[in-house]
Amino acid sequence: MILLLDKRLPVRIPFSSKESLSSFFMKTADNNGMNIIEMLNLIRLNEKYLIHSGDIQRIDFYPESIFSLKKLQWYTGISVDDMNRGSFTKLIHTFNHSCRGESYRGLRDTIRSNYHYCPHCLGRTNAALLLWKLTDVEVCREHECYLLQHCFSCNESIKYKHLRIPSICPYCSKSLSVHKGVALDGTSSNLKHQQWNAKAWEILLNICDQVYIPPHELAQRILYILNEFNVDYNRDRICRNLQGYSINHLLQCARGTLAKDRSIHLSALLSILFLHHVEIERFLRMEISSEFLISLRKGDKFKLSEEPVCVAPWCPSYQKSGSLVRTGVNSSEKAKIKLHKYMACEDCGCEYAFAEGVIIERTYFIQAYHKISSHNLSSLTWYERENLMGLKKEKIRRVMAYFWCCQIISEEEGITTYGKIDLGKVQEFVKALDKGIAIVEIRRWPLWEQYGNYLIHRFHPDVMRAIIYKKMTMESRGMRDLKDEIIDACSDLRNKDLSITLHNVAQIMGISPTTIRKQGYSPLIEKSKQKQNEERIKELRVRVDLKTENYLQVKATEAISSVELFQVLEISYSSLKKSSPELALYINKVRKEHNAEVLLNNRMSLFRA
Structure with a gap:
């Protein structure tokens, strides 16, 4: 091991094109006979914080937050420009609205924790590329092969935090560049998408430093594409083209109505661009029509005075006049969006409200319907279902139960373990709602075989109508003072x-x-x-004090153990100390004084004898 304080590292290596900063650090440390953790602690920004193996994952995100740039240049000789090219810094500076780069959320769940690599690239440069860290990138465009996900010698998946040399497996010490790799399958329908993703991310990682696209402008460009480049904003058209992303979030970003700026996920951006055949270069230099921006701020020409209708395609009352009924809620705020005039459809159970003059679905069934009708969910993992539908696992389970009750999906499509609907349980559910029992209490009933069994009864048409009726008869929450x-x-x-x-x-x-x-x-x-709690502690003090005094009188000539005393008090020392520390210390002190007095009296008795 080389101990360096104010000296430059004796061996300096060149920074490879497209290489990740962590890869450069690994090679530099190895060539200088050091452990990478030792080297990273030489250049750390916070002298009070010792860098450990878990921080290796942070190197490539925003190195300025953990390393001193002056130290970095002094010890390794790398330039600031190379450091930025080896990390996500340039990309973050382009899309981040905050001055704190480490807080950027547009790459959330996009950066891998497991090492993926191209054996051909490793064999040629012994360098890990920054591109390989992205979950969207599964192929090497240069060598036309898939990225490998594990060591072919020991068959272990490699964690980035365990990696010390880019081309060597940290578990078996065998070379990772020996295997030839897996050639791209030209017949794969997903191949074009993978190659497009790899190219798009490569462009984003090398984006010019002078380019800055704030969140509101990014959202405006996305909406312009989803609106099929028409100058008249059309919410229905955008919703139809939207793939697994919240239109409300996009609209708020584009109109600047968010209380706090939020980042737009770049993976979702690229998915939209690919589906609408827009190249990333075109998107970055895109100019938006001023007419569209004016139309976007005004919103749809829908008037609150017009009669809203149910727009669920499977509903018997689809687009029929009078299909929606008002519920008991006048106004509320969800996710910083002000909603008012809550409505629901008695036939399908879909719920709606007005937001910024536009009627929106409060439930998520219509959003999910278009995905369910074109995909077989049984063939997808939960992770794939979440990516497809833009919903979390819990909401997807509810969606599946709902559409099973509507007879839109079959048991074979993922809910075979939910059991069967029991009409007796349905009637009990409805009766409980009529009595004013909360749904959260009904969910805890022991009669449900499992949570899935509860869901298929919860979304039974009779139960959903009872829930809507309950909401209709409720006093308006907006006016009710609790x-x-x-x-x-x-x-x-x-x-x-x-x-x-x-x-x-x-x-x-x-x-x-x-x-x-x-x-x-x-x-x-x-x-x-x-x-x-204060009243209970006062009562406890009186009770404990009295019991202690009485017991000490009974045991006036005997020493008392702590366990014995607290058994009499019918409370443990830890519980008493938690609720009243002073009382616990006082009781212990009294016990010790009692025992000392008993011991003294016994000694005096022996002396007299």
């Missing part, structure tokens, strides 16, 4: 000596904890909870 009801509920719990919690208060009131939380009454419950 303060007095919460105070009464807390008082009731205190009188019954039951713990005051958000869940218990919500259960007494017959509403969900989320409703209380969103109306800002959580602090009121917390205050009542603290007051109850």
Whole structure:
């Protein structure tokens, strides 16, 4: 090992084109007889923080956040431009709205933790490319082969944090460049997409430093493409062309109505560009029609006075007048979007609301319908389903249960383990809703064989109609002041000596904890909870103090162990210390003083004898 403090590294190696910064560091450390962790600690930015193997994954993201550029240049001789080309820095500077590059979220879930590599590239340059770290890149365009995902000698997948030399397996020390690789399958329907992705990312990684596209302009360009380059904004057209991305998020970004700027995921951007045959070079130099921007800010020409209708394609009341009914909610705010005039369709259960003068679906069934009708979900993994539908696993399970109840998908398409619908359970579900029992309580009933069995009953048409009817008969939440009801509920719990919690208060009131939380009454419950705890501690102190005094009188001539005393008090020392540390210390002190007095008296008795 070479110990260097103020000296430059004796061996300097050139930076290879397209190489990742972490690869350059590995080769530099190896050529200088050092461990890469030792070398990284020489150039770290924060002297109080020791870099470890887990930080290797951070090197290529935004190195300025963890390394001193002056130290980096001094020790290794690499230029700042090469450092930027070996990391995602240039890309982050192009799309990030924040001055803190490490906070950029547009690459979330896009950077691999497992090493992928091209054996031909490793054999030629002994360098790992930055491109290989991206989940969208599965092929090497230069050598026309797939990237390998494991060592062919030991068959182990390689973690980036364990890698020390780009061309050597860290587990068996065998060369990774020996295997010939797997040639591209010219018949694969996905090949064109993979090659396009590799080229697009390569261009983005080498983007000019002077280019800056803020989130609102990025969203505007995407919407312009989804609008098929028409100057008149058309929400329906955009929704039809949108693939697994939230139109509300895009609209808010484009119109600048977000309370806080948010990044647009670059992987989703490239997917949209590929599907609409727009090359990345064209996108980067795209100019948007001023007429489209004006139309975008105005929104659709839909008027609130016009009668909204259900637009679910499978619904019997599709686009029929009077198909939607008003529910009990006048207004609310979800994900920084102000919603009002909540509506629902009694035939299919889809829920709607107005946002910025446009009617939107509050549920996610219509969004999922177009994906389900064109794909067989049973052949996809959960990860693939999430990418396809733009929904998380929990929502996809609910979607599948819903469409199974609508007889749009069959049991073979992924819900064979949900069981069968029991009409008796459906009737019990409806009766419970009529009695005002919350859905969250019904979900906990022991009669459900599993969660999936609950879902197929939850989305049964009769149950969905009962839920809509319940919402229709509810007092408007926007006008309802919950303060007095919460105070009464807390008082009731205190009188019954039951713990005051958000869940218990919500259960007494017959509403969900989320409703209380969103109306800002959580602090009121917390205050009542603290007051109850203070009262309980006072009572505990009186009770424990009295029991201790009585027991010490009974054992006036005997020493008392801590275990024995707390058994009498019917409370453990740890519990007492947690609720009242001062009382726990006081009891222990009294016990020790008692034992010392007993010991002294015994010694005096022996002395007199």
